[in-house]
Amino acid sequence: xxxxxxxxxxxxxxxxxxxxxxxxxxxxxxxxxxxxxxxxxxxxxxxxxxxxxxxxxxxxxxxxxxxxxxxxxxxxxxxxxxxxxxxxxxxxxxxxxxxxxxxxxxxxxxxxxxxxxxxxxxxxxxxxxxxxxxxxxxxxxxxxxxxxxxxxxxxxxxxxxxxxxxxxxxxxxxxxxxxxxxxxxxxxxxxxxxxxxxxxxxxxxxxxxxxxxxxxxxxxxxxxxxxxxxxxxxxxxxxxxxxxxxxxxxxxxxxxxxxxxxxxxxxxxxxxxxxxxxxxxxxxxxxxxxxxxxxxxxxxxxxxxxxxx
Amino acid sequence: xxxxxxxxxxxxxxxxxxxxxxxxxxxxxxxxxxxxxxxxxxxxxxxxxxxxxxxxxxxxxxxxxxxxxxxxxxxxxxxxxxxxxxxxxxxxxxxxxxxxxxxxxxxxxxxxxxxxxxxxxxxxxxxxxxxxxxxxxxxxxxxxxxxxxxxxxxxxxxxxxxxxxxxxxxxxxxxxxxxxxxxxxxxxxxxxxxxxxxxxxxxxxxxxxxxxxxxxxxxxxxxxxxxxxxxxxxxxxxxxxxxxxxxxxxxxxxxxxxxxxxxxxxxxxxxxxxxxxxxxxxxxxxxxxxxxxxxxxxxxxxxxxxxxxxxxxxxxxxxxxxxxxxxxxxxxxxxxxxx
Numbered sequence: 072x073x074x075x076x077x078x079x080x081x082x083x084x085x086x087x088x089x090x091x092x093x094x095x096x097x098x099x100x101x102x103x104x105x106x107x108x109x110x111x112x113x114x115x116x117x118x119x120x121x122x123x124x125x126x127x128x129x130x131x132x133x134x135x136x137x138x139x140x141x142x143x144x145x146x147x148x149x150x151x152x153x154x155x156x157x158x159x160x161x162x163x164x165x166x167x168x169x170x171x172x173x174x175x176x177x178x179x180x181x182x183x184x185x186x187x188x189x190x191x192x193x194x195x196x197x198x199x200x201x202x203x204x205x206x207x208x209x210x211x212x213x214x215x216x217x218x219x220x221x222x223x224x225x226x227x228x229x230x231x232x233x234x235x236x237x238x239x240x241x242x243x244x245x246x247x248x249x250x251x252x253x254x255x256x257x258x259x260x261x262x263x264x265x266x267x268x269x270x271x272x273x274x275x276x277x278x279x280x281x282x283x284x285x286x287x288x289x290x291x292x293x294x295x296x297x298x299x300x301x302x303x304x305x306x307x308x309x310x311x312x313x314x315x316x317x318x319x320x321x322x323x324x325x326x327x328x329x330x331x332x333x334x335x336x337x338x339x340x341x342x343x344x345x346x347x348x349x350x351x352x353x354x355x356x357x358x359x360x361x362x363x364x365x366x367x368x369x370x371x372x373x374x375x376x377x378x379x380x
Numbered sequence: 381x382x383x384x385x386x387x388x389x390x391x392x393x394x395x396x397x398x399x400x401x402x403x404x405x406x407x408x409x410x411x412x413x414x415x416x417x418x419x420x421x422x423x424x425x426x427x428x429x430x431x432x433x434x435x436x437x438x439x440x441x442x443x444x445x446x447x448x449x450x451x452x453x454x455x456x457x458x459x460x461x462x463x464x465x466x467x468x469x470x471x472x473x474x475x476x477x478x479x480x481x482x483x484x485x486x487x488x489x490x491x492x493x494x495x496x497x498x499x500x501x502x503x504x505x506x507x508x509x510x511x512x513x514x515x516x517x518x519x520x521x522x523x524x525x526x527x528x529x530x531x532x533x534x535x536x537x538x539x540x541x542x543x544x545x546x547x548x549x550x551x552x553x554x555x556x557x558x559x560x561x562x563x564x565x566x567x568x569x570x571x572x573x574x575x576x577x578x579x580x581x582x583x584x585x586x587x588x589x590x591x592x593x594x595x596x597x598x599x600x601x602x603x604x605x606x607x608x609x610x611x612x613x614x615x616x617x618x619x620x621x622x623x624x625x626x627x628x629x630x631x632x633x634x635x636x637x638x639x640x641x642x643x644x645x646x647x648x649x650x651x652x653x654x655x656x657x658x659x660x661x662x663x664x665x666x667x668x669x670x671x672x673x674x675x676x677x678x679x680x681x682x683x684x685x686x687x688x689x690x691x692x693x694x695x696x697x698x699x700x701x702x703x704x705x706x707x708x709x710x711x712x713x714x715x716x717x718x719x
Contacts (some may be wrong), residue, residue, distance in 0.1 A: 103509050107519045113537045113594065114526070116554055120540065128476050162389055169393075170400045177404045182435035191428035197436070202442050204443050204711045206705040208655050209459045210694040212442060213685050237392035238399075243440035245400075250442025253435050282427065292479045313658045317678070330532045331409035337536060337662050351536040362528035366521055369528075370602050 120375050121147055121367035124247065128345050131167060140267065147349040154346060156324045160332035164242055164357070167316070168309040171248035176301055178249065179256030180294075184286055187264035188272060198261070201254045205256050209251055212320045216247065220319070228323050240326045244319050259375055263297040264290060298371025304367050307358055329354045407434070443446075454691035467692035476579060481692055483671040488700055490585040491653040491672065498593040499649050500642060503600025507608050508630065512603075520605065524598030531595065535662025538591035542570040542663075572668050581669040588670055591658045596652065600645050607641035608634065644711070647704050654700050673697045 082088035120133040122143040127135075136142070151157065185191070187200050220226040220243055231240040267290065275285050291298070313330040320326045322335055333347075333354050340347050362369060415423055457463045471480040494649060506523060510516045521538035526534060543553030547566045551557045556567040571588070574581035611634060619629045657674035664670045673693055680690035 091475045099512055101508065103513050103519060105508065105608050106509070110523050110594070113541050117537050117540050127657065129552070131550055132554070132557050134554075135562070136556070142561065144456060155442055166389075166393060166396065171579070172395055173397075173400050173540070174404070177401065178434045181408060182432040185431035189428040189431065191432075194428075197432075198476065199709065200444075200626075200711070203705055203709055204439065206701055206708055207447060208676055208697045208701055210655075211450050211698055212446035213677075214453060214681065214691055214694070215446035217686075232628060237389070238396045239602060246438065247442055250438040253439050254443070258433060270622050277458070281412070281416075283409065307528060311532075313530065313532050313661065314678070330530050333530075333532045333536065337532070337667070347536055348540065351533045354533050358528040358530070359525070362391070362525065363521075367522075370524075373599060373602055376605055 073124075085249055102246055103239055109315060113202040118352060119354050121221070121345075123147075123343040125346075128348070147345045148353070151346045151353065155350065157313060157329070157350060159324060160327060160329045161353075163241075163326055164310055164328040165374045166238070167244055167248075170241070170245045171252070171309040172306045174249035175252035175256045175305055176298065179253050180260055180275075180298065180300075181286075181293075182253070183257045183260035183264055186261040186288060187267075198257075201257055204254045205258060209315065217318060228320055228326055232325065240320075242327075244316065247315060247319055248309050249313075252308070256301055256305065258303055259372070260294070260297060263294055267293060274353060296368060296371060297375065299365065300368040300375065303361060303369045307361060307369075310358055397406045450694050451654075452692045453688060454690075454695045455690050459685060463688070466677070471689060471692050478690075480673065480676055480696060482669055483666075483673045483676040484696065485657070486585055486669075486671060487654055487673045487697075490582065491589060491656055492650060494586060494704065495589045495593055495596075495653040495656070496646055496649045498589065499596050499600050500646060502593065502597045503604045503645070504638075504642070505509035505673075506597070506601050508634070510686075511605060511608055520598075521600060523601055526595040527598045529590075531658030532662050534591060534595045535659050537570075538587075538594070539663055541591075542587060544569040544572075571664050574669055578669060584668055584670055586662070588659055588663055590654060591663065596649070598693070600649070603645050604638065604641060607638050611637050646710075647707055650704050651701060654697060654704075 116133045120128055120147065121137050123133065123136055124146060125145050127142060130366060186194060191237060226243050228240050231242070271289060272285060275289055280288070310328075311330060312328075313334060315333050316328050317334075320331075322331055324332070335352055336344070336347055336350055408431075412427075415427045415430060418426055422439045454467055455462055455464060457466065473479045475481055476485065489539070510519055513519070541554050542556075544556060544567055545551050545553075551560055551567055553570075555570060559565050560567055568575075568583075571584050573583055575583035615633060616629060617639075619633050619685050625631070655674055656672050657678070660666055660670060660675045661678070665674070666675045671679075673696060677690045677693040677697065680693055
């Protein structure tokens with residue numbers, strides 16, 4: 072039943088008008104459901120295929136599973152876990168994504184607070200520069216940063232691992248992700264902080280609250296929705312990132328995340344491999360859990376980040 | 381199975397999860413401690429710099445200064461000697477198939493136009509259709525789901541869709557199954573076939589763009605459907621009372637009112653189109669005339685070991701983005717002015 076149809080006078084049952092309304096309502100539902108199913112086909116096809124034995128995968132399409140539903144197996148998943156470095160890569164992805172989310176969100180929140188509620192010379196111009204940097208392709212930065220890492224700091228994966236300090240091999244990647252994520256993080260949070268009522272800050276000041284108290288006790292709790300959406304955004308961005316990881320840690324298995332591992336599997340095993348179908352789904356587990364459980368905030372973040380004006 | 385690492389390395393992860401925020405917390409508390417020792421007059425002058433300092437340092441170190449460095453490097457050869465426009469000359473050599481031309485054509489022509497248009501069209505159609513059903517949220521999140529997965533997984537999914545077996549064999553890829561069963565056509569080698577001509581291979585580029593569009597449509601859908609909900613219902617009702625058909629209402633009322641949002645989404649999509657990398661890397665590795673600038677830059681740097689050439693490609697990419705960047709800044713200033 073459409074909203075439009077409900078608002079109009081209800082036509083008599085079986086009148087031509089009634090039949091036309093019915094038909095258009097059915098067409099609408101068929102179109103909506105049909106398009107959604109079409110959208111799901113690629114994912115569902117791969118999912119079904121990942122549970123089919125290899126000899127069937129290479130002889131018939133995934134849709135033949137419907138005519139023979141008994142032949143499902145988890146062999147692809149067990150084989151995938153045995154053969155590849157996925158366990159290590161899974162760990163690495165967390166090791167990269169968690170600090171690379173914490174850093175730009177917290178540091179960005181400090182900066183956003185200053186941009187929103189403190190006065191300092193050049194404030195508006197610096198903020199404008201950050202907005203400009205939002206669109207700058209990361210490609211522009213890779214070579215000098217990489218050069219500086221390797222030539223000046225000697226931060227290669229081998230060198231950092233040799234120090235034996237746990238976590239150190241990922242530091243270059245954390246800092247890079249922080250730098251790349253900060254303009255968006257500051258932009259989003261500053262807009263949110265600015266919208267908070269100024270009476271709030273005035274009354275807090277009268278009560279003698281210091282800057283830290285105002286920030287941690289007042290601004291932070293009020294900004295949970297904005298921060299939540301930013302955290303999800305940045306986490307998924309880093310978790311799904313291939314390019315930055317390829318550039319700064321390459322494909323050394325001890326530090327490379329899942330995306331790099333999966334991309335390597337694609338090139339080494341070929342497109343149709345049975346292990347690849349399983350590996351692809353394995354790599355989706357975490358983002359899908361994050362997405363499904365926190366979808367509300369994710370959507371809100373997208374709206375806050377793009378619809379300006 | 382090497383899941384043992386999860387257990388042996390777990391302490392590292394815990395240390396990192398607790399350590400990084402502790403470090404950042406210590407910084408801000410410590411800086412505030414220092415600021416408090418200053419005189420009342422100096423305090424508000426110094427404090428902001430402590431708060432923006434780390435962010436500005438990281439942005440300068442990872443975005444601003446390297447970007448400027450790349451501009452300089454694009455005029456140097458691999459030994460750091462100034463060679464003027466040499467890198468650009470080799471990137472712009474042999475039009476239309478040599479140098480960076482294929483990548484430029486694919487990015488600035490195929491990707492920019494089709495990726496943006498397809499995504500906007502799908503997003504708009506789905507937003508309008510979904511707005512009229514009660515189970516809107518469910519179908520919306522199903523369309524939106526590909527946004528959550530990595531482009532690498534997306535590439536795997538679509539490689540699987542586009543699988544090709546010789547004519548006569550049973551087809552394993554969904555697309556070729558449709559082509560052979562429904563259209564009774566020979567199977568198509570979607571990613572390799574440079575149809576219609578090797579110099580204008582629109583087919584395999586569209587295959588890549590289609591895969592990327594599938595992934596990003598949810599993004600456009602979510603924003604456009606929020607804008608659609610913002611259109612006052614009585615406006616649409618008034619149009620209906622005046623006897624306007626649904627199509628006319630869409631064309632004359634909904635579409636113009638959504639135009640500002642469509643433009644904002646469109647500019648974001650243009651940036652995405654120009655930065656396209658993952659899908660190309662996973663699905664074709666830039667072969668068969670499907671190269672794009674971001675992939676070419678990576679290739680020049682790692683496969684060809686040509687950092688000067690890679691810098692030049694990055695600058696070409698920047699030049700392509702500049703109009704969007706200026707548009708964004710204008711948009712931002714306009715919003716600020718209205719505040």
